[in-house]
Amino acid sequence: MSNAVQPPAEGASTEIDAETAPNEPAASADDGGAQSEPMTTETVAAETAETVAAGPEAGAEAESPRTSETLSDGGEVTSENAETDGETDREKAHAAEAELSPRASSSPPADGADGTDGTDGPVPSADEGSTVVDSSDAAPPPKPMSPELARISAALEAKERVAGKVIGWNKGGFHVAVFGVAAFCPKSQMELANPKKAAAYLDRELEFRIIDIKDDGKRVVVSRVPVLREDRSGILQQLRDKAKSGEPVEGTVRSVTDFGGFVSLGGGLEGLVHRSQITRHRFSEPREVLSTGQSVRVVVLKVEKNGERISLSMKALEPDPWQDVEERAKIGDAFQGTVVRRADFGVFVEVFPGVEGLLHESQLPIGRKLSDDDYSEGKQVEGWIREVDAQRNRLSLSLREVAATDPWKGIHDRYSEGQDAEGMVEQIANFGVFVQLEPGLTGLLPASATGVAAGGRLDRMYRPGSSVKIVIDSIDAKRKRISLALPGAKLEGTKADLRDYQNKLKEESGPSLNAMAAAFERLKGSSS
Known part of the structure; x- marks a missing residue:
């Protein structure tokens, strides 16, 4: 009859109950419950050796790693120590189960999680005090990216x-x-x-x-900010390059104001087309020429403050009307134009598209004033071209008849000092009266020669447009000046008198003698 310890049933605890004390008899399965000898230290050791020798078939469950029953100092297994170790292991198992997440618990069981450890024998449950390590605690594999x-x-x-x-x-x-x-x-x-x-x-x-x-x-x-910054930097460099070359760029009118239009150039950049740079044609306000959303071609004039200020021009793409103005406008030619603006000294008239001329107040018809309604903006006027200066973009106009040729050319052939003449009063000044001798040729009758007392009003005696008889006092063709006097006035000490005296001396002394030689000859003749 063998005294080997029988392996416990599956799931049963291997703890030694306090009720089966070593001094009390234990029933044996072989003798049908006969009394066995009391368990001593030597008996336990002998039975343990037999269980180990029997192999895993006989005692696989007895080799559970859950606990190792220790012996007391007296050589006997103490139930107090075994019971305490069992309670500690159960607490650890419950703690391990509590740490399992719902997602991990739904994963397929790993080896040993279903009660086996991959061997032929069962693995003790958590209730048996074994420490459970669940592989589901590891991080799940990353979810595939779409x-x-x-x-x-x-x-x-x-x-x-x-x-x-x-x-x-x-x-x-x-x-x-x-x-x-x-x-x-x-x-x-x-x-x-x-x-x-x-x-x-x-x-x-x-x-x-x-x-x-x-x-x-x-x-x-x-x-979008990084994209816009890249675009802005590239477009800004292009604008700088085109400002040097004069190459036009495309843009869209974003807004229109009284002083011009703002044009979007892309990349968040905008430039201003000032009203003076919109067109060479006359307009009242920029909205007559520009509208929001309009596509335009412009020339970059300046790029300042890192693109914060960009000056543009549409007018620069139009042909310069002053290039051939000398061919279209000649002195003495008649013109017809529109008054575009008024100044204190005259009015500006648009003669050709983009070409304006100045009609000075002195060139108004005799008797007319600059404040007359006929010379307000938008009025049509007709007159003659007095002067053309294409290099300085200047055109001088007159509403009085203008000579087709230069009136100063050959002036001494038509007029001489002391000659009687008749002219028309053009205008009155504080220092005298301007008298027109012929179109384009005007002389001055000084106030001291008018016969009006000092401080008197000249306009009472000389009215613009009236006819007056005068005498040519002097002619300075180089400075284009003619001095006049009234008929009957003695021209004492004039240049004409001096010239007559010099001519008379030349005739008396001969062509080879000068004035000094002629005087010497006269003295010589008188002494003899």
Whole structure:
């Protein structure tokens, strides 16, 4: 009859109950419950050796790693120590079970999780005090990335631009569809400056840059600012280059003001076409020529303050009307034009498109004044061209008949000093009366020679447009001046008298003698 300890049933505890004390008899399965000898230290050791020798078939469950029953100092197994160790192991098992997450618990059981450890024998349960290590505590494998999110991630790493369509907005920014994935663009990232009204972006496809991917792709953040900065830098350099070459650029009128129009050049850059640079043709206000949304071609005049101030011109692309003005306008030619503006000294008349001439107040018809309604803006006037200076872009006009040729050419053939003449009073000045001898030829009758007492009013005796008889006092063709006097006035000490005296001396002394020689000859003759 063998005294080997029988292996416990599956799931049964190997703890020694306090009721089976060593001094009390234990029933044996072989003798049908006969009394056995009391268990001593030697008996326990002998039975344990037999169990080990029997192999795993006889005592696999007896080799549970859950606890190792220790012997007391007296050589006997103490139930107090075994019971305490069992309670500690059960607490550890329960703690391990509590740490298992729901997601981990739904995973397929690993080796040993179903009660086996991969060997032929069962693995003790948690109730038996064994420490359970569940492989489901390890991090789950990463979820595969969708093709769309993979494209977005690649664009983020490569810092590439992506096309996105604005599909909505809220207070903080805009919802953008990128590769079929909903992304978000903060309001501050939509423009370099303040963004437009949100509705202006709706359903528009724009270029963005991916700046962040959060929550495994559930939140994608995009921005237009890097794209706009790149575009701005490139366009700004192009504008600087074209400002040097004079090459025109295309633009769109964004707004029109009283002083000109602002033109969008792309990349967030805008330039101003001042009203003086819009066109060579006459207009009242810029809105007559420009309108919002209009496509225009301009020339870049200046780029200042790193693109913050750009000056443009549309007029520079029009042909210069002054290039052939000398062929179209000759002195003495008649003209017909429109008064475009008035000044204190005269009015400016547009003779040809882009060509304006000055009608000085002295060239108004005799008796007319600059304040007359006939010379207000928009009125049509007819007259003659007095002078053309294409190099200085100047044109002088007159409403009085102008000589077709230079009246000073051959002046001494037509007039001589002391000659009686008749003219027409042109205008009155404080220092005298201007008298027209012929178109383009005017002389001055000094106030001292008018016969009016000093301080008297000349306009009472000499009215503009009236006829007056005069005498040619002197002619200075080089300075284009003619001095006049009234008939009957003795021209004492005039240049004519001096010239007559000099001529008389020449005749008396002969052609080879000068004035000094002639005087010497006269003295010589008188002495003899």
